[in-house]
Amino acid sequence: MSTAPLVAAVSNAGGLGVLGVGFAPDEFVKEQVEETRKSTDKPFGINTVLIPENLDRLTKLISEIKTPVIYADTLINVDEQICLHYFKLWHDAGCKIILKASTIADAIAAEKGGADLIIVKGWEGGGHTIVEATTVLVPQATDVLSVPVVASGGIADGRGFAAAIALGAEGIEMGTIFMAAEEASVHPNVKKALINAGDMSTVITGYSTDEPCCQIKNKLSDEMIEIEANNTKEVAAELLRTVAESSLKKAMIDGDMVEGAVMAGQIVPLITEIKSVESILSEVIEGAKVELVRASQFKF
Numbered sequence: 001m002s003t004a005p006l007v008a009a010v011s012n013a014g015g016l017g018v019l020g021v022g023f024a025p026d027e028f029v030k031e032q033v034e035e036t037r038k039s040t041d042k043p044f045g046i047n048t049v050l051i052p053e054n055l056d057r058l059t060k061l062i063s064e065i066k067t068p069v070i071y072a073d074t075l076i077n078v079d080e081q082i083c084l085h086y087f088k089l090w091h092d093a094g095c096k097i098i099l100k101a102s103t104i105a106d107a108i109a110a111e112k113g114g115a116d117l118i119i120v121k122g123w124e125g126g127g128h129t130i131v132e133a134t135t136v137l138v139p140q141a142t143d144v145l146s147v148p149v150v151a152s153g154g155i156a157d158g159r160g161f162a163a164a165i166a167l168g169a170e171g172i173e174m175g176t177i178f179m180a181a182e183e184a185s186v187h188p189n190v191k192k193a194l195i196n197a198g199d200m201s202t203v204i205t206g207y208s209t210d211e212p213c214c215q216i217k218n219k220l221s222d223e224m225i226e227i228e229a230n231n232t233k234e235v236a237a238e239l240l241r242t243v244a245e246s247s248l249k250k251a252m253i254d255g256d257m258v259e260g261a262v263m264a265g266q267i268v269p270l271i272t273e274i275k276s277v278e279s280i281l282s283e284v285i286e287g288a289k290v291e292l293v294r295a296s297q298f299k300f
């Protein structure tokens with residue numbers, strides 16, 4: 001999904017591209033980093049998930065690949081001590097650290113642990129998600145954090161960007177819209193599904209097993225919901241793992257829109273055509289400028 005061509009295109013267009021290589025084997029990560037470097041001399045990041053079993057391997061890897069940015073996604077209950085330990089090692093390797101949090105407590109722990117920038121992600125966002133909205137998280141985060149705050153979840157145009165600025169954010173993160181970018185390496189069926197999706201097309205599965213994830217409704221998501229409704233947490237977690245196994249690949253690579261997991265956020269109805277990354281970013285920026293002028297003329 002978020003592989004070298006997309007990541008380089010985002011960085012070249014003035015954003016910060018992030019390789020989605022959270023659980024990928026080292027060789028794949030190295031190859032993707034090398035490919036990205038061939039196409040951009042701008043900063044980019046690699047993604048990890050801030051769970052202890054990931055971090056020693058990653059720390060060893062970054063001493064070799066030395067990407068400018070480490071982008072750490074989190075589940076819940078960010079451990080300040082883990083941050084302090086690993087963030088120092090990553091800083092020593094020359095990396096800037098972005099941490100993505102979905103609760104204010106996690107954002108505070110990450111800042112105390114040394115993160116350089118915090119993304120707060122509301123439940124509108126695609127992929128792994130929790131329960132509070134972007135509009136709720138961003139102003140709280142800007143009130144309590146000293147590091148820059150970036151708004152994420154449910155942003156796909158200039159109106160969303162302008163709203164994030166009004167809430168106090170210093171930048172935005174977008175994920176879902178880039179899946180429909182020309183440079184995204186997902187199966188064409190995925191891009192078609194994004195364009196065809198409307199209001200209420202997405203559903204969050206996995207709340208009952210502490211692995212909430214937003215995806216486009218289909219046979220797979222119906223099955224997952226049924227499993228959650230009819231089983232204890234432990235049994236559901238086990239069954240969901242089996243059902244979900246390789247389901248992301250099924251959708252994104254094989255184009256199976258029925259039994260594959262089409263991860264996408266609630267903002268999907270705003271995606272109406274396939275565009276280049278450069279067009280997406282320039283339209284979002286220019287749109288925000290228009291919206292902020294309009295807001296400045298608002299008659300109270």
Ligand SMILES: Cc1cc2nc3c(=O)[nH]c(=O)nc-3n(C[C@H](O)[C@H](O)[C@H](O)COP(=O)(O)O)c2cc1C
Pocket residue numbers: 001020021022047072073100121124125126127128152153154155173174175176177179262263264265266267
């Ligand atoms: C298909 C898809 C895959 C994603 N994979 C990852 C991932 O591997 N790691 C991660 O930190 N976030 C991942 N995300 C979440 C995005 O990084 C981002 O937080 C989110 O998409 C922002 O909200 P939006 O979808 O409303 O733009 C993914 C999102 C989507 C839609």
